[in-house]
Amino acid sequence: MQFNRAYDLKLYLCMNQQRAIIQHNNEDLMRIKLIVLLIIILPLFSLGSEVPIHFNADRNAYFGDLHVHTRNSSDAYIFNVRATPDDAYRYSKGETIQHTLGTPIRLHGPPLDFTAVTDHAELLGVLPAMADPNNKMSKLSFAKGIQSQDRKKVVAAFLSIIKDSRQKGNSSEVRNLNVIGSAWQETIESAERHNLPGTFTTFVGYEYSSAPDNQNLHRNVIFRTANVPDIPFSSIESNNPEDLWKWLDKIRANDMDALAIPHNSNVSNGLMFQRTDWSGRPLDAKYAQLRMRNEPLVEVTQVKGTSETHPLLSPNDEWASFELYDNLIATSQVTKKSGGFVREAYKFGLEYQNRSGFNPFKFGLIGSTDSHNAGGAIEEKYYFSKAGSLDGTAELRGSVPSSLNKRFGGADATDTFLQWGASGLTGIWAEENTRESLFVAMKRKETFATSGTRIRVRFFAGLSFADDMLNDPHLISMAYKTGVPMGSDLNGKGQRQPSFIVWATQDINSAKLQRIQIIKGWLKDGKSYEKVYDVACSDGLAVDSNTHRCPDNNASVNLNDCSFSANSGASELKTHWRDPDFNAHQHAFYYVRVLENPTCRWSTWDAVKNNTKPVSGIEKTIQERAWTSPIWYMPQV
CATH class of the missing domain: 1.10.12 (Lyase 2-enoyl-coa Hydratase; Chain  A, domain 2)
Incomplete structure (x- = not known):
């Protein structure tokens, strides 16, 4: 009964x-x-x-971090980070954990909705094993340096370990697959322990760390479920990302679905979005299908800079110079710009689509932190940087005067750390906070990125949106029914002109919104172009129809105490926009950028807290922002 x-x-x-x-x-x-x-x-x-799971057919915005490192990453370990995957999930859920320098760190806003621990696969768990006297790895010659209290010896041992693993591959004694498998199992079990469907979602993941000649081609691999391979595929097996994609195809056939998310294209030296494959051949449809099947998203912002665009690539974009990082990782070599930024890649993609019928760069956008502290420093006021004991204080990262002479990979450490940013987060529109719902949303690219704040932004396009639709109480369900959301194709019909619905709301723990912009790229006579349109202004201001810009809303920041304008800006901006330059025969993409009013950058906050002037040569304020995945307009054939 x-x-x-x-x-x-x-x-x-x-x-x-x-x-x-x-x-x-x-x-x-x-x-x-x-x-x-x-x-x-x-x-x-x-x-x-059990926690009841609330299903919303109109989808909710969930915020999370898909790029977090713990002690099991070899670089984090030499930064003296000893935090575990469990610590990373505790931090994301709003708990306090200890920074390696002894200070407590926590989120000062709401907990995150989802997180993936993505430790480097190449030497996963190897350095902690070398430091464990009960592990046979501690008897290796390399281990003596790792166990040393002399930082120079630790770094020298680490570099020797990297060199040995690269030269010998899986035959290297440091590539102990039992140790790597054990650390991988720890990653899986921790994700399983902390996964709470409906409340907090964890993803099993890792980082594939290909970087030939320090040119960054890293990818984070995110699994759909906890059904995963025994050992992750790493750059030890192959530096060629195409081999990673083929491996993902192979395991998917065995019911192990996953996707790869590249990051830091800005420091790839132009390789991330180059127009040839690994062997130097021109890209073809087979390549495009392989890449897009396995790599539907790109991490556009994180601690090591933002990869949207660059002033040299977008000279008419006044907001292009945002949190830029100029050098290849751990070097003083300036990275090439072309081939390293997503807006240009979107334009390349249009050219391929028009000329050859395929698009190898049709990806959505996310943001994450790349924290090596088990918790991301996404809040400017409470910034603790990325690299453990290397940059865990204001003096170490150079935002206040220091008498210490530090070097990091051939460059002044303070110059390197000052370019790092308090970024970023992934936003996902999904029906519920579960692995399945979030993963499916990522595959369909209904995602957006933020520079660290919780701006929510909707973006739809349609050919039959009603003029009065914006104020309809059923706006979202109607937009889904009669249009397409971010990350989608909008198929043209004859000369019909599309219109766009954009709706953004502020993070209540940050500044108000200043404006919404739509960035358009299009083809004309086989050549790609771009343009930035302001489409919604705060404070009752109107877009100038000639310049397509909002007037200045006079928002300001007091650099003495970091207080900012409370009476300007909007808590919400919403608009129904039509492209004044639309041509039904031209391939085009559109994505949204939302800008907050200015606030203090983390480096200025450091100066204020230490009663000193902000460091010169670095922006003193920042306009936090969000970027949506694009919508691609496809002309009727």
Whole structure:
């Protein structure tokens, strides 16, 4: 018998107790009491372990970090980071953890909705094993340096380990697959422990760390479920990302679905979006299909800079110079710009689509932190940087005067650290906060990136949106029904002109919104172009129809205490926009950029807290922002 109401249970209890009394059968009475007790207790255990999952057909915005490192990453370990995957998930859920320099770190805003620990696969867990006297790895010659208290010896040993693993591959004694497999199992088990469907989602993941000649081609690999291979595919197996994609195809055939997300294209020396494959051949449809099947997203912003665009590539974009990082990682070599930024890659993609019928650069956008502290420093006011003991104080990262002479990979450490930013986060529009719903949303590219704040932004395009649709209480469901969301294709029909719905709301813990922009790229006579349109202004201001710019809303920042304008800006901006330069025969992409009012950059906050002037040569303020995945307009053939 099943019980659906407390009343039914009480009635059953009374009836059976009366029956037992009448029969004067003590044995039956005891049996009945035991059954009733079990009926009462067992559902309580069940209810205590389950969280109701709230499904929303119009989808919710979930914020998270898909790029976090712990002690199991070899570089994090030499930064003296000892935090575990469990610590990383605790941090994301709003708990306080310890920074390696002894200070407590935590999120000062709401907890995150999802996180992936993505430790480097190449030497996963190897350095902690070398430091463990109970592990046979501690007996290797390399281990003596790792165990040393002399930082120079630690770094020298680390570089020797990297060199040996690169030269010898899996035959290197430091590539102990038992140790790597054990650390991988720790990663999986931690994700499983902390996954709470409906409340907090974890993804099993890792980082594939290809960087030939320090040219960054790193990818984070995010799995759909906890059904994953025994050992992750790394750059030890192959530096060629195409081999990673083929491996992903192979394991997907065995019900192990995953996607790869490249990051820091800005320091790839132009390789991330180059127009040839690994062997130097021109890109073809087969390459495009392989890449897009396995790599639907790109991480556009993180601590090591933002990869949207560059002033040299977008000279007419006044906001292009945002959190730029100029050098190849751990070198003083300036990286090439072309081939390293997503807006230009989108333009390349249009050219391929028009000329050859395929697009190898049709990806959506996310942001993440790349924290090596097990928790991301996404808040300017509470910034603790990225690299453990190397940059965990204002003096170490150069934002206040220092007498220390530090070097990092051939460059002044303070110059390197000052270019790093308090960024970023991934936004996902999904029906519910579960692995399945979030993963499917990532595959369809209904994602957006932020520089660290929780700006929410919707973006739709359609050919038949009603003029008065913007104020309809069913706006979102209508937009889904009659249009397409961010990350989608909009197929043209003859000369019909599309229109666009954009809706952004502020992060209540940050500054108000200043403007919404739509960035357009298009083809004309086989050549690609770009243009930035302001489409919504705060403070009742209107877009100038000639310049396509909002007037200045006079938002300001007091650099003495980092207070900012409270009376300017908007908590919400919403608009229905039509492209004044639309041509139905031209391939085009459109994506949204939302700008907040200016606030203090983390380096200025450091100066204020230490009662000194902000360091020169670095922007003193920042306009936090969000970027949506594009919508691609496809002309009717």
